[in-house]
Amino acid sequence: FSLISLAHVPYPPPPPPPGGGPPPGGPPPPPPGAGGGRGPGGAPPPPRRGAPPPPPPRPRPLAPTQAHATMAEETPLLSKQAAALVPEGAGKRRGILASFFALGAGSCITFNSVVMAVAYFKEEMGPGVLRKVAVAHDSALLLVLVVIIWFARVPSGWYPALLSGSLLVGLAFNAFVLCMVALRTAAPEALFLALIAVNGLATGVLQGLGASLAGQFDPYSAFSGAGALVLSGVGFGILFPCLTQCATLPFAATASGSAELHEVARIGAMVSAGTAAGACLLALAGVRLLMRTNIFKIVLAGELPFEEDPRRFGLGELSMGALLKMGEHAVEVVGRRVRSVAPYVVGEFVNETCIVFLMLMSPLLPMASGSSKFWSHYLATILLAVTNIMGFAGRMIATALAMQCEDENGVAICTPDVPLLLSPSRKLKRKGLVAAVLLAPLPAVIALWYRQESAEVPGIPDSNVWPVLLYGAAAFVSGFTVVSISEESHAVCGFTHMTPCPVVAQLIYLCLNLGALVGTILSFVLIR
Numbered sequence: 001f002s003l004i005s006l007a008h009v010p011y012p013p014p015p016p017p018p019g020g021g022p023p024p025g026g027p028p029p030p031p032p033g034a035g036g037g038r039g040p041g042g043a044p045p046p047p048r049r050g051a052p053p054p055p056p057p058r059p060r061p062l063a064p065t066q067a068h069a070t071m072a073e074e075t076p077l078l079s080k081q082a083a084a085l086v087p088e089g090a091g092k093r094r095g096i097l098a099s100f101f102a103l104g105a106g107s108c109i110t111f112n113s114v115v116m117a118v119a120y121f122k123e124e125m126g127p128g129v130l131r132k133v134a135v136a137h138d139s140a141l142l143l144v145l146v147v148i149i150w151f152a153r154v155p156s157g158w159y160p161a162l163l164s165g166s167l168l169v170g171l172a173f174n175a176f177v178l179c180m181v182a183l184r185t186a187a188p189e190a191l192f193l194a195l196i197a198v199n200g201l202a203t204g205v206l207q208g209l210g211a212s213l214a215g216q217f218d219p220y221s222a223f224s225g226a227g228a229l230v231l232s233g234v235g236f237g238i239l240f241p242c243l244t245q246c247a248t249l250p251f252a253a254t255a256s257g258s259a260e261l262h263e264v265a266r267i268g269a270m271v272s273a274g275t276a277a278g279a280c281l282l283a284l285a286g287v288r289l290l291m292r293t294n295i296f297k298i299v300l301a302g303e304l305p306f307e308e309d310p311r312r313f314g315l316g317e318l319s320m321g322a323l324l325k326m327g328e329h330a331v332e333v334v335g336r337r338v339r340s341v342a343p344y345v346v347g348e349f350v351n352e353t354c355i356v357f358l359m360l361m362s363p364l365l366p367m368a369s370g371s372s373k374f375w376s377h378y379l380a381t382i383l384l385a386v387t388n389i390m391g392f393a394g395r396m397i398a399t400a401l402a403m404q405c406e407d408e409n410g411v412a413i414c415t416p417d418v419p420l421l422l423s424p425s426r427k428l429k430r431k432g433l434v435a436a437v438l439l440a441p442l443p444a445v446i447a448l449w450y451r452q453e454s455a456e457v458p459g460i461p462d463s464n465v466w467p468v469l470l471y472g473a474a475a476f477v478s479g480f481t482v483v484s485i486s487e488e489s490h491a492v493c494g495f496t497h498m499t500p501c502p503v504v505a506q507l508i509y510l511c512l513n514l515g516a517l518v519g520t521i522l523s524f525v526l527i528r
Helices: 064-070 092-116 118-125 129-151 156-182 189-220 226-253 258-291 294-300 328-360 373-403 426-438 441-452 465-492 502-526
Strands: none
Touching: 092 118, 092 129, 092 156, 092 189, 092 226, 092 258, 092 373, 118 129, 118 258, 118 373, 129 189, 129 328, 129 502, 156 189, 156 258, 189 226, 226 258, 226 373, 258 373, 328 373, 328 426, 328 441, 328 465, 328 502, 373 465, 426 465, 441 465, 465 502
16 A cells, blocks of 8 residues: 555545636525525524524635645545545446556566566576666666656646556567567677666556556545555566466476576566566556546546645645645645654665565575586576565565454554454554564575575585575565555554555655665675
């Protein structure tokens, strides 16, 4: 739920007509001199005996600057109650939800397919290729996310072109990789890394604008679940390349020599690129379907604009980019948010830096003595697959624990009577998260020591199983920690898993991507 709050977009109220008359569809004004049903001189008539008391007068609308200064920060999201829901055809529901899932998967599957084909690319471009690919991709992705969050608004007419164009970039890159591997040629390293950076820009556009588009459907469409499906699609885009490469392991284990192992790795890289291209095509079809929905047609018509209107929603519901442009009081809201969640954001940064550094060490770890050719080709693939799978499991378990403490509206329902193993007390949970963050560098330190000792540790049987166990345990704890810290940071500001705070979500997501980039840079500094 950090990703989906990149751009929350509330629905502004209809403006009054010129001259201060009633809104369209409202009752006509009273005739002149009628007093609007009032007594002499416009005074209200005395109430009849036994009549209910008159309703309180409606407050006078505040000017925008006055409204900004008086709105509460922790106002819960009101979109579902405040806006008229836009209906869609009954047959479109499954297609729309499937389109959001495909959009999430298509945003990240291209890069992960390259990472998981490390058995092939390290033979063609050297064992340091994974670090070079990561720094090119992550720096471009972070740049795009900063731009999207800062501007906080993209003209609605640009959405079809930006989303479709970004998916076409991923499709073209996968086609390039597929042709390169099939023809048994190696592209110049500079060209390959430049294409990776362009794909990183496209990934940032897809994740940022895909989250914003899902933010339109969940509040205003007649059904919910778009945001959750985007996140599920992102998880699928990370997990599916792992499963694809794992499917080639039995063939690699029975290979007779280096040439046959390289051929299996080449076929695995082709399968990864082909499936990633197929995912981009499905996401393109999904974007086309979403652009034909009633709600997006209303957006394009200007009746449901993508800008945020603070006159209807609390400052705590607006994104960071919108608040920073609204004046001193709104900037102070951002400052208070940052100060409230600073320890949690630092924890997310440290956790992500350490796990990315550990993953980038995988092609550089030594084999156990007497290892077969299989391990020299596929140890890095196995370590990355275990890391992604166990990290996914940790995130899913942490999400399930967070959701069991909320009802369908996101209201916390846990009490001290809930069993400790299912929902530990907040104080105990925070201590556990602090311990997890403090111990996050330990697996990376162990891996560095293991590499220095050339996999020969005194008193421990020489085996390639040890780094696999280390990576699996570190990834599970890291995945559990990243979701738990995010949930705690929202709770500190009065928000929940179901209704996250946009500013906190954006801070966390930026720090996760910054941590990934810093972990990549550290791999160049600490690993020679």
